Amino acid sequence: MIDLKLLQKDFDATSTSLKRKKVDSELIDSLKNANETLKNAKLIYENAQAAQNERSKLFGQYKKEGKNTDELKIEVDAAKVQLIELLETQRIAEEALETIAMRVPNFPDANVPDGEDENDNIEIKKVLTPPTFSFTPKEHWELAEQNGWIDFERGVKLAKSRFSVVSGMGARLERALINFMLDFNREQGFMEVSVPMLVNRRALEGTGQLPKFEDDLFKVDGEELFLIPTAEVPLTNLYQDEIINGAELPIKMTGYTSCFRKEAGSGGRDVRGMIRQHQFHKVELVSIARADQSDAVFDEMVTCASNLLTALGLPHRLVTLCTGDLGFGAAKTVDLEVWLPGQNTYREISSVSNTRDFQARRAKIRYKEEGKNLLAHTLNGSSLAVGRTMVAIMENFQQEDGSIILPTVLQKYL
């Protein structure tokens, strides 16, 4: 959630910033109005309540002194009727504000480039040179089937489309990658954490998936539980409602989970292969940091993910997302895109975001510094999407006969 005080204090600057993220001005106006309406309602109610508290104290005093309370009772009863109305007015104002505020995205950082969509993202740098082939490189689904690694049909049989089965060397590679990534991240100072893959509504509101994106989530029937779309949700919410000692920050975590996404609205994109599945594996990085640390931690996370790709020998590039491509909660995002020879293009394999205090305000993640409680900064990044890493390995290291040479760093995990 954005800082509503900021909106109140400097409306022009905040609304300009939100407009960069394609928020329409009507929504911003209604947010401001809802906030003011609530403030007024509160003020009126609190004054009335103070008067009522005063009368109630008098009541106790009269009783003690043996005075007659009949007249006071009439007064107090009348005031109570009014109080109930005022409270109801306040409650409605609260709900109205909440409904709007929870659907307003985060401010982009000032230095994030303006833009409409992914075409306006800005490349930071390329790492490693894409390989050249003496033959026409195949796409991963062809290689996967030829090697017996992935069975797309049987996945559909068991669940539905966009599910697959990985077996044999494919399954071992998947497991090796997960272990390799976790070890790699641990060596970079990220503590391994194993978390629930089902979470409640509160957690998803904390990180910003709810209330706006419920259609993207799988929900457990008859329970207020959802399958996580990313480990970012449980990892970040570990510190929900907590006040952390400032000296303990930054907290840097890594965790492996399956992720589940409905991919509603993705239309017919990437229907073939394992680029876009309803269930996929991912190793995630999440950090909780002090405000003054978050930029440095962000860079560490980007470097960590990039070094992982480099260690695997995978050519990739780093891209700064423009305002139009930025996610709901992100103030700033760097995507890592891996080279896919079969598709002859770079495709997203990791996304590292700094949400500043946006998630912390929703999830009430705070830290104590010099006696004051301050909102923490939360950051998340994939490191990496396992399925897409397998795709990249297949396509980059394929031989003319369709066999695949696996990265040497994975040897000890296979």
Add this chain to the structure above:
RNA sequence: GGACAGCUGGCCGAGUGGUCGAAGGCGCACGCCUGGAACGCGUGUAUAGGGCAACCUAUCUAGGGUUCGAAUCCCUAGCUGUCCGCCA
């Protein structure tokens, strides 16, 4: 899944209808004492919102109810514990 018990500040714990945001202790901070420390003594020590401030409002797991007034009484939910059932 069933039965019972509990949930109070950073922690422990008192409090069964009125001046209780909450005794006492521990912890922590500062001061005195000391060559320095321990001990001892003193003072302070929740959060959020509003206001320049005095101060006001809210919060004793959450939501609802009774009452002029609720930490305290009633209902519901969540969580924790114990026993039973089931189970990797």
